[in-house]
Amino acid sequence: MKEASPVKAYALHVGVIALFFALSFVLPEYHHGLLARIMVLAVFAIGYNMLFGYVGLLSLGHAMFFSAGLYGAGLAVIHLGWSVPAAFAAGLACGALLALVIGVLALRTSGVAFMIVTMMFAQVFYLIILYFAAWTGGDQGLVVPQSARVLVLGDTSLGLTDPTVRYMSALALFSIVLLVALVIVRSRYGRVLVAIRENEERTKMLGYDTFSNKLAAVVVSGTICAASGAAYAMLFGYVGSTFASVQCSILPLLWVLLGGAATTLGPLIGTLFMYYVVDITSGYTSAYLLIVGIALILLVLFFPRGILGTVRQRWLGWLP
Helix, strand or coil: CCCCCHHHHHHHHHHHHHHHHHHCCCCCHHHHHHHHHHHHHHHHHHHHHHHHHHHCCCCCCHHHHHHHHHHHHHHHHHCCCCCHHHHHHHHHHHHHHHHHHHHHHHCCCCHHHHHHHHHHHHHHHHHHHHHCHHHHCCCCCEECCHHHCEEEECCEEEECCCHHHHHHHHHHHHHHHHHHHHHHHHCHHHHHHHHHHHCHHHHHHCCCCHHHHHHHHHHHHHHHHHHHHHHHHHHHCEECHHHHCHHHHHHHHHHHHHHCCCCCCHHHHHHHHHHHHHHHHHCCCCCHHHHHHHHHHHHHHHCCCCHHHHHHHHCCCCCC
């Protein structure tokens, strides 16, 4: 595969960010709000892709990292009265710490066992949320008050409930995470992760500490997912246990597979495609899941490496 030059790769990603910025001025109100939500959830998919796409570790527990950020930020605002930046930092810290602990334990396994262990931890996390319903809201969840969702910058106050502020905040988070992911995968560390995915034993023979590198990848992945969760709580004002269910761990896997694993823009394309397919088909029929299923089957048949992964394989080998 032909590798993109740094200038070409960064130009492509900056161009995508610029496109989303320009769309904010022309999109109808409904799509404006939907795209803000998609960008936040695309960050969740990017975090998942760091572990699944580049290290080759299939996890069914990433919903707990998303929810750690979601509840870490939401509960800090609701129960402790923290400001938006402090609550967001709390969500990141919760996700990073949880990822470190889970990584140390789960990486003692590999393959199917790793998938099962992460799923079990996610289920435990979900049950903990339900058990402490007095704090977490249990099944019903909690609504973050609009008065608390205000970003204070010096003498300026920005309400995160404002559609423009919400969109630009989502775009800022997405842009930062996308560029950080690009830097990581193009770095020496990123190449080590790919080497571990392709042949871990040979990577060990070359002198690399594969456990430490995989643990770092779990922490980075979990922190990015927590950033998505914390942003979701602050921008959309809802903290609920459904985001911690095992089913929600399948969503980023689906988005990454659709867009293209081990591609930097694949998670965005997969999230965007899936959201709009569901949104459009559900407007015409109650059997929209059937149409979604057919669309997914066709994608698997004609784009076996995902949309961007197949495009890179067949036509544009320089895509990062």
